[in-house]
Amino acid sequence: MRAYWYDNESGDQREPHDSGRAVDASYLSKLGVLYYNFADEADVDKLANQRSYKNRDVITVSPEKMGDIYEEKVKSFFHEHLHEDEEIRYIRDGAGFFDVRSEGDEWVRIFLVKDDLIILPAGIYHRFTTDSNNYIQAMRLFKEEPKWTPLNRGPEIDVNPYRKEYLQTRTA
Numbered sequence: 447m448r449a450y451w452y453d454n455e456s457g458d459q460r461e462p463h464d465s466g467r468a469v470d471a472s473y474l475s476k477l478g479v480l481y482y483n484f485a486d487e488a489d490v491d492k493l494a495n496q497r498s499y500k501n502r503d504v505i506t507v508s509p510e511k512m513g514d515i516y517e518e519k520v521k522s523f524f525h526e527h528l529h530e531d532e533e534i535r536y537i538r539d540g541a542g543f544f545d546v547r548s549e550g551d552e553w554v555r556i557f558l559v560k561d562d563l564i565i566l567p568a569g570i571y572h573r574f575t576t577d578s579n580n581y582i583q584a585m586r587l588f589k590e591e592p593k594w595t596p597l598n599r600g601p602e603i604d605v606n607p608y609r610k611e612y613l614q615t616r617t618a
């Protein structure tokens with residue numbers, strides 16, 4: 447994992463967009479974003495037990511796997527959105543970027559590789575993209591039934607109860 451402030455320059459979303467200003471894990475935790483590195487999948491099972499994640503699946507995002515819809519998917523993952531539940535991803539192969547909004551509404555870019563696990567809290571605005579290698583395989587964990595529905599940013603979602611709750615718990 448490596449986190450930094452996004453440079454906001456134009457250009458392909460899959461480029462690093464590294465401003466050169468690093469962000470550490472303790473700042474991420476103030477945004478409610480939790481990070482782990484688990485080489486042993488048994489540690490994932492332990493965390494899943496502790497946090498009551500009962501279900502999981504594995505998704506591969508690549509042109510080989512997705513075919514014609516790959517580019518469209520990558521664009522859609524990159525639309526700023528939130529969820530009404532945690533988003534948990536355990537990277538099994540490849541790499542990708544999760545961008546999360548800071549308390550000042552700036553993008554923090556989090557680069558994840560194999561064995562990285564991230565938990566985004568319900569209500570945080572975020573987006574995802576593959577990097578220029580166009581390949582990531584990730585385990586998606588969830589508590590009960592998956593609630594993948596992305597709620598795209600807008601005036602109605604700014605007042606969503608999960609958004610309001612998130613803003614109250616954030617300590618940054």
Ligand code: KMT
Pocket residue numbers: 505507523533535542573574582584586
């Ligand atoms: C997401 O939430 O954007 C995804 O699930 C993308 C694939 S998982 C790295």
Ligand code: NI
Pocket residue numbers: 527528529533572596
């Ligand atoms: Ni999401």
